[in-house]
Amino acid sequence: MYQSKWRSLTNHIILILGSLFMILPVWIAFASSTHTREFLFQHGLQFLPGGHFFENYGNILFDESATKGRVTALQMLFNSMVLGLGFAIGKVIISMMAAYAIVYFRFRLAVPLFWVVFSTLLLPLEVRIVPSYEVVAQLGLLNSYTGLILPLIASATGTFFFRQFFRSVPDELLEAARLDGAGPWRFFIDILVPLSVTMIAAIFIIMFVVGWNQYLWPLLMTTDDKLYTIVIGIKQVYNSLYEGGQIPQFPKAFALTIMASIPPVLVVVIFQRMFIRGLVETEK
Amino acid sequence: MKRVQFGHSPVPYLFVAPQIIIIAIFFLWPAAQAVHQSFLLEDAFGMSSQFVWFRNFEDVLSSPSWLKSAGFTVVFSVLVAVLSIAISLFLAVRADEIIRGAKVYKTLLMWGYAVAPPVAGLLGIMMFNPLMGDLYILLNRIGLDFNHIQNGNDATFVVVLIAVWKQVSVNFIFFLSGLQGIPKSVTEAATLDCKSAERRFWTITFPLLAPTTFFLMVINLTYAFFETFGIIDVSTKGAPGGATATLVYKVYVDGFLGADMGGSSAQSVLLMIMVSILTVFQFRFIERKVHY
Numbered sequence: 001m002y003q004s005k006w007r008s009l010t011n012h013i014i015l016i017l018g019s020l021f022m023i024l025p026v027w028i029a030f031a032s033s034t035h036t037r038e039f040l041f042q043h044g045l046q047f048l049p050g051g052h053f054f055e056n057y058g059n060i061l062f063d064e065s066a067t068k069g070r071v072t073a074l075q076m077l078f079n080s081m082v083l084g085l086g087f088a089i090g091k092v093i094i095s096m097m098a099a100y101a102i103v104y105f106r107f108r109l110a111v112p113l114f115w116v117v118f119s120t121l122l123l124p125l126e127v128r129i130v131p132s133y134e135v136v137a138q139l140g141l142l143n144s145y146t147g148l149i150l151p152l153i154a155s156a157t158g159t160f161f162f163r164q165f166f167r168s169v170p171d172e173l174l175e176a177a178r179l180d181g182a183g184p185w186r187f188f189i190d191i192l193v194p195l196s197v198t199m200i201a202a203i204f205i206i207m208f209v210v211g212w213n214q215y216l217w218p219l220l221m222t223t224d225d226k227l228y229t230i231v232i233g234i235k236q237v238y239n240s241l242y243e244g245g246q247i248p249q250f251p252k253a254f255a256l257t258i259m260a261s262i263p264p265v266l267v268v269v270i271f272q273r274m275f276i277r278g279l280v281e282t283e284k
Numbered sequence: 285m286k287r288v289q290f291g292h293s294p295v296p297y298l299f300v301a302p303q304i305i306i307i308a309i310f311f312l313w314p315a316a317q318a319v320h321q322s323f324l325l326e327d328a329f330g331m332s333s334q335f336v337w338f339r340n341f342e343d344v345l346s347s348p349s350w351l352k353s354a355g356f357t358v359v360f361s362v363l364v365a366v367l368s369i370a371i372s373l374f375l376a377v378r379a380d381e382i383i384r385g386a387k388v389y390k391t392l393l394m395w396g397y398a399v400a401p402p403v404a405g406l407l408g409i410m411m412f413n414p415l416m417g418d419l420y421i422l423l424n425r426i427g428l429d430f431n432h433i434q435n436g437n438d439a440t441f442v443v444v445l446i447a448v449w450k451q452v453s454v455n456f457i458f459f460l461s462g463l464q465g466i467p468k469s470v471t472e473a474a475t476l477d478c479k480s481a482e483r484r485f486w487t488i489t490f491p492l493l494a495p496t497t498f499f500l501m502v503i504n505l506t507y508a509f510f511e512t513f514g515i516i517d518v519s520t521k522g523a524p525g526g527a528t529a530t531l532v533y534k535v536y537v538d539g540f541l542g543a544d545m546g547g548s549s550a551q552s553v554l555l556m557i558m559v560s561i562l563t564v565f566q567f568r569f570i571e572r573k574v575h576y
Contacts, residue, residue: 007481011378012385018375019392022453025407026399028418044416098303105296106289113300120311122560126510126532127552130539131314131321139309154310159303174289184295213400215514220540231400235518238406250410257403264398269391276394279454280461 026261033057033254041247056251057259073259076230080212080263083229086149087211088204095158096200100188102159103166104174117156125151126216133220143224152217158203165199165281166192202278205271209264230260318556321549333546340550349526350534350551356440357530361508363444368451369500373493375452376459377485390460396453401511405518408446432520436527439520443528446519447512454507455500462496463489502566509559531555 028045035050060073101107102114125132132151141147169192177187193200218229228236234256241248268275290296322340326333344350379389411419412432423430432438466489474488490497513532516522522529522537529537531551539548 008382011382014378015375015382015389015393018371018452019389021449022393022396025411025449029407029410040416044421045410045418094302094306097299101296101299104289105293105299107292107296110296113304116307116312117300117303120307122563123311123315123556124510124559126513127535127555127559128311128314128318129536130545130548130552131317132310133540134317135310135314150306151310154306156303156307184290184293209398213398213403215400215402215517216536219517231402231514234402234406238518248415250416253406254410257406260403261399264400265395268398269395272391272394276457276461279457 026258029254030258033251033258035251037247037249037251040250052251056255060252060255061259071225071228071233073230073233073256075226076228076233077259077263079227080229080231080260082145083148083214083218084208084212084263086145087152087214088207090149090153091158091207092200092204094153095156096162096193096196098156098159099162099166100192103163104184104187117159120154120156121160125155129216129220132217136221142221143227145227147221148218148227149211152211152214158207161203161278162196162199165196169195198274198277199281201271202274202281205267205275206278208267212264230256234260315556318549318552321545322553323546324549325546336546340546341554344547344550344554350531352526353529353531353534356526356528357509360440360444360447360512360528360530361505364447364451364508364512365501365504367444368448368455368504369497371448372452372455373459373497376456376463377489379456379460380463393456394453396450397457399450401450401514402518404446404450405515408442408449408515409519412442434524436524439524439528443512443516443520446515447508450515451504451507455504458496458500459493462493466492499566502562506559506562509555 028047031046031049032040033056034053035046036052039050040046062072062074064070064072098117102110102117136142136147136151139147141150173191173195174187177191182190212229213231214229215231218227218232219235222228222232234253237249237253237256241250241253323335323337324333325336325339375393379386379393382389411417414420414431414433420430420432430438432442470488470492474484478484478487509530510532512530513536516528516530516533517536520528522533526534532555535548535551535555538544538551542548
């Protein structure tokens with residue numbers, strides 16, 4: 001393709017500026033997280049890393065008194081991992097099964113059930129947050145992984161992704177499978193699941209990131225520090241920044257934000273192609 | 285629907301059961317409760333309640349703080365959607381043209397998708413910290429008299445900036461894949477016919493991207509409505525004086541911190557109606573797109 005030297009140069013300049021816009025805040029946060037709080041307080045945010053990386057990060061990872069809650073960052077990372085994986089696995093399995101039933105079977109309640117599932121798209125958890133909290137409290141599920149994960153799964157986005165995908169699978173496959181005598185279970189396990197592997201992986205990656213990044217729901221239903229996810233931990237540490245009349249713990253807050261971002265960012269960067277494929281194919 | 289399907293059997297019921305059970309317990313039940321509560325007036329201790337028809341809705345719709353919050357939500361959502369779409373479209377067009385280093389730029393511009401909104405909120409508010417935030421100091425040094433803690437417009441600027449920063453990467457990914465879906469022959473023919481890159485963009489590329497742009501508009505509005513909760517809660521908490529409280533944030537503040545269940549539920553139901561309009565719109569659009 002024809003391209004002038006000038007156009008190509010401006011392209012690079014614009015893309016470098018765009019990348020800096022995205023990266024700079026995170027870089028400043030990282031550099032600042034490796035200084036002492038006294039140093040930051042006197043000299044402001046830093047562009048170059050200091051010498052307190054191991055001290056600051058080690059402290060917050062393993063020492064319970066370093067975070068406001070009585071929980072280490074390591075425990076918070078573990079909780080986030082449980083939430084991310086539990087949400088992603090649960091969502092993929094449940095929505096794939098439901099989509100299979102909706103696309104491949106003719107049954108009496110199909111239409112009403114489809115509309116029940118569809119209705120969940122209209123009302124995000126944020127909107128029904130107060131009654132959801134009451135329901136989970138009545139079921140005695142506050143401060144449990146079950147109560148953390150299940151209400152988040154009660155939205156049918158995944159079902160629609162799989163429904164869309166299954167509809168694009170050629171009809172001949174089912175005909176052939178039935179000629180070979182395969183029943184509904186055999187067809188699902190031996191043909192449909194292997195055929196959907198890349199789709200499953202893509203949705204899994206997206207859902208893991210969504211689960212890891214949950215905020216409002218975990219904020220409300222986890223009052224026990226031991227169940228804090230790392231994203232919630234950030235708010236707790238930030239709220240306690242100015243307590244006690246001491247110099248604020250800015251490096252600590254920055255260290256937590258860096259740790260909260262590394263796992264989902266790594267997943268997205270490593271599985272870039274699958275992730276983009278999933279995002280673009282599922283949402284359109 | 286499929287031309288070929290399995291016949292009658294209990295199997296499909298087993299397959300939809302897990303989803304339907306979870307939806308019934310954690311979606312239908314709370315949703316019904318939200319609608320029910322929106323017609324009730326509870327006393328301060330939640331001991332007794334009275335059925336008051338649409339009074340909660342009348343109260344909400346005539347309350348100055350709700351109207352202020354609704355106004356902010358509209359301004360905020362439109363600003364966030366338009367700005368983040370414009371910036372990412374600009375970047376995506378440039379990234380699509382480039383041959384050398386394209387992969388590096390793509391990675392550098394898309395990872396932001398994975399950052400949690402509250403994380404973005406904290407990063408942003410630290411940059412605007414009056415004690416040491418670089419942007420706070422910079423804006424004041426160039427003589428803008430910037431103060432987001434007391435000035436509502438300045439606070440709006442801060443939350444819009446953070447929300448746009450967080451959203452650029454999502455839009456970038458969609459635009460880039462949209463651009464790469466345009467056949468090479470079309471781009472080449474256009475290049476032969478028209479030397480001006482800018483005219484080529486507005487007459488050929490942008491119309492071809494129109495469905496993507498429209499789709500992103502809906503996605504971005506939904507994002508600004510709901511997912512910015514974490515940004516606002518960590519950065520401004522709706523301050524000063526509710527100037528940066530979105531409607532979703534207000535549902536949370538009134539229901540959980542203010543313990544006004546009826547009012548909060550009425551707000552939820554109103555929001556639900558607004559979102560259903562958006563979603564139905566989006567769903568029809570998606571269905572139409574699938575056919576070509």
